[in-house]
Amino acid sequence: MSLSPSRHQPSPQVVKQAIQWSMRLNSASADPRLYRQCEQWRTEHPDHECAWQRIQALSSELSHSFQALPGSGAAFEALENSAQRLGRRRALKLLSGVAVLGSAAWVSRETVPWEQWQADFATHVGQRHSYQLQDGTRLQLNTDSAVDQHFTAQQRLITLMRGEILVACGADSQSPAPRPLRVQGRHGLFESIGGRFVVRQEQAKTRISVMEGSLVIRSPVSPPVQVKAGEHYSITPQHVALLQALDMDAAAWAEGLIVTKDMRLGDFLAEVGRYRRGYLGCADDIADLRLSGVFRLEDTDKLLAVLPQTLPVKLSYRTRWWVSLQRQA
Template identity: 40%
Template structure:
C-alpha cells in the first residue's frame, strides 16, 4: 500500500488533530513545539498523519479557532473509520464548527521502515546472524543487508557482531549489547556489554561496558549518569532518581497515546521511583502520591498535571 493510501490508526489521527488545535492556540510556545517534535519522532505514522493534516486542513485561522468546548467534543467523534476520506470529513466538521478554511491536497510520501513499534509497544526481533533487536515505544528501523539503520526512537541491539547507523554516528558492536536512541539534535549510544566502536564526523571512539556517548554534528560528548535509568525500559520499567516532573512527563509521554504535560508551577518539582510502563494510568496516579499535584483529564488522551489547590 502506498503512503498516500495507508490507513492510519484512530489514536494517531486524533492525536495529530489535537496537536494542530493546540499549536494554533499556542503557536509561540517553545515547550509545546518541542513536545510535538518528540511525538513526531516516535513513529513514522505520526509524521504521515501530521503531513496529511497539514496538507488537508490548510491554515486554521487563529481568530476563528473553535473554543475547547467546541473542538474537544469534535475530536472525540473520530471513533471509527479514519481512512483519508474519514479524516477529510472530520476536518470538514471542524471547519463548520469554527469557521475555518479547509484546503485539500495529495498527501506527501513518507519513508518506509522494515521494523516499527507503535506507542507503548516493545518488540523483540531476530534480524539474523545471531543479532537481536529490541525496539522501544514508537521506534523504527530499516534492515539493509547486514547493516541496521535507526530511523527513529530507541533500540537495544545484542549480538556477536553488528552494525547500526543512526543520524550522527555509525556503531560497530563486538560481542556487545548496546542501547541507541535518537534525539532532537544528537544520537545517544550506551554500552551494556562488550565494546562498541562509534564513528562520527569528528572521529572515532571505542566504548566499553558502562560507558555512553552523545554524538552530534558538533562532535562527541561523554554521557554521565543522569536521573533516568537508560536501560530500564528493556525490563518494562521507567526508573528515575531525582528527576524534574517536566522531564519525567516528557519521558512517560512516549509510552501513551495523546498529550501529557504539566503546569509550569509544578514542572520543577522532583521525584524518584520505579514505574511500570505497561500501566500508564497507574503511573500517573502514583505521581499524585509522591507530589502535591493532581491530574486534569479533558479526554482520555489529553492529560495535564497541575498543583493541588
C-alpha cells in the first residue's frame, strides 16, 4: 500500500478505531474476512494508515522491550492473554509499566517508543514497508525503523529517527526549481538529486550505500564527500570513511533477502536478530565460521534451520525467544 501521509496528527477518534482494529485482529477469533475489513478501513483515508502504523509500532516496541528481559517468555504470554480481556488503553499501560520496571535501559535509550509514535512512517521488528511520497520518491523502511517527512516549497527533507531506509528519488516533480532530496540522520546530512541509496543508522555510526546515481555526505567532521554508485561509507562523530566491499548486499532486505559473501557467523546472526524478537547468538568457538548464500527473511526460524545443513552447528531453542547455536558434536 502507498500513501502520502497527512501532516496533521490523526484525530483521537481515528486513533481509537486503530486500537480497536488491532485488538480485534489480535484476538483468537480473528478470521481472514476481518483482516480484509481492516485493510479496507486503512485504505479509506491516509489518517487511518498513519494511526494504524503508529499503534503497531508502539505496541511492538513495548512487547519487544519486555520480551528481551531474562525469563520473560512465559510471563509475557500470560500478559498477552490477559491483555485480550482488557481495554487497549489498560493493556498498553500494563505492558509499558512492566517493561519500564524490568529494564532501566528501555527508558534511557535515545529513541523511545513515543518518538516512534510521532513518526510519519514506522515499522516494528520484522516488518518492512514501502511508501510512495508526494514528489514521486519511493521510500522503503527496514525492520524497526522510523522516519519523518518535511516537504516545503524550499526543501525535500526526510529525517531518519531510527533504523534503515532505502530511498529511490528522481527529479523534483513538484517544483520548477528542483529541490534536492535530503536525509537527515544522527551523524550527518545526505543529499541527492537523483539516485537509489540506503541509509543505515546505528547508535555509534551511520552507513551509506549508493546503488544508483550519486550522493553528497555533509558532516561536521569532514568537508562534503561525493559518493558514487557502488561505494559505501561509514560516518561517525569522529570521521567519514570509505568502506571496502561489504560482506552482505546492502539493499537485499528490500526484496526480503539477506545475501552474504564470506560473512562471519556471529555477524550473520546479529543481522538476522534484527528481524526477530528475543535473543539470537552463538558460542564463541563458532562465531568466526564463514558463510555465503541467499537467505529469505519471511520466516527467520526456517532461515536458521538451514544453517546446520551447511555449517557444523546445531540449533538450541531454550524458548521461542531464546535461540543459540553450538558446535555440532
